[in-house]
Amino acid sequence: MRISTGNIFRLRKTWWRFEETFFRSLMIFSSMVIVGVLLLIIFSIMKTGIPALSFEMLTQTPKGGFYFGKEGGILNAIVGSAYLAVGATGLALSIGLPVAIFMNTWLLKHKKTVNIIRFILDLLWGVPSIIYGAIGFMIMIMLGLKTSLLAGIIVVGMFILPIMIRAIDEALKTSPSGLTEASLSLGSTKSELGFKVLAKQCFPGIITAVLLSFGRAIGDAASVLFTTGFTDNIPTSLTQPTATLPLSIFFQLTSPIPEVKNRAYAAAVVLTIIILLTSILSRVFSNRYKKHSIKF
């Protein structure tokens, strides 16, 4: 059979069209799977959680017999988690922001060093939180300390620190070198460049970093397991043990009583809503500052 150039061309065109259709369908399919799984999780939490959710649950601490289906709520865990996550995020931000700025101003000259730091931080990012918890616990034993809110804040702060630094670092990296040069040529020092110019330029990125870290901090159970302990009371000082939502969910979910199990889902709904709210708030907040960023 003779194959003319016209035929080959037509054949190729059909193949290209098939290729395009195939990969587009693949992308649409994958997106749908991801969104589907997410919706499934949210739906299953909501289905069991919302009926079990009550005003009492949000406003009361556990009363005697709460874990056997008696009265009370999870206010201890809500407040505890809020204290812990806000404290840890604050701690990580106040250490992480200067580190990230340092990496992108002073260390510009030492590319190799920065890349080594980035590599180490990426490794730390991947270390499971239980390791941080275990190390924190070990140090606490060595010093003879009991579980406390402060210990939890420090351990969780350390655990989210690599996330915070790398996320801010990635945001700062997107700032063009022309802006750095412009600021320096006006006679600014490197810290003025970092804190007054780059931090402002990358403000939305920093908000994203804070949000990411906050989400990890409030949702993590393993790192607080040994370090903050658990209690039915709302902590009144940094040295007291503190309940957290993930642990509260865990304790309720392991109960054989169905009513308590349902309450675990209600607690999960609360946790999801907290994360959703912080996410929306930070979007609004960062949009207010976005107008100042220079687009390139």
Place this chain on the structure above:
Amino acid sequence: MENETKIRIENLNLSIGKSKILKDINVEIPKHKITVILGPSGCGKTTLLKSMNRLTDIYSDIRVSGKILIDGEDILHTDKDVTEIRKRMGLLSQRPYPLPMNIYKNIAFGLKISGRRKKRFLNKRIEHYLKQANLWNEVKDRLKEPAASLSIGQQQRLCLARGLAVDPDIILADEPTSALDPISSQEIEKKFTELKNGYTIVLVTHILRQAIRLADYVIFMYLGEVIEQGPAEQFFKSPQTEITKAYLKGSIN
């Protein structure tokens, strides 16, 4: 008229990693004149310009040797703080990089980091420099708006005003019109000819016509070397080397 030298560069060598960018640069830049550094793309013009306010310091793997004397003081080997050196020079880059703040603060920034904080002083200076950059009439009612909302030509003039506000005596301009439309370019060029009475201007360009329009003194570079330098008239009318002749004819770009 006597030509006073403002910047004198002696045996400047600069390499990034293993590649030599600038080779044995020896130039003199006259005071209160427009000196144009001319040459095809990638010949080291911008690097030479940036080494003058030591912006080359911030990048890795750059080695510099030689001397850059400004008013007789070697800025590469000095005890003075680098910010002091940079404040003496305003920089205009290829495209404007306004700071991520409002118009007012863009100019106040340079003044504030120099320790000037009084509101009344700032207001007066900001008005003065915006007028000097021909921007005041366009922005006087919107000083609190983000600088990013200005057009790109306005942004470049804002950058000029911002640079002038730290009271430099040298203006370094790195192809300042390359991102601008013809009318904005013209405004910047006109501004330069006005400013040269008070400032020493070093302008990098690869646009021959712009060089002819503006230059009092020309430095021609090719592949990291200074091929020829001299007063504009002499340079354009009777170029000395073959490379310069070829460039002026348009056979190298």
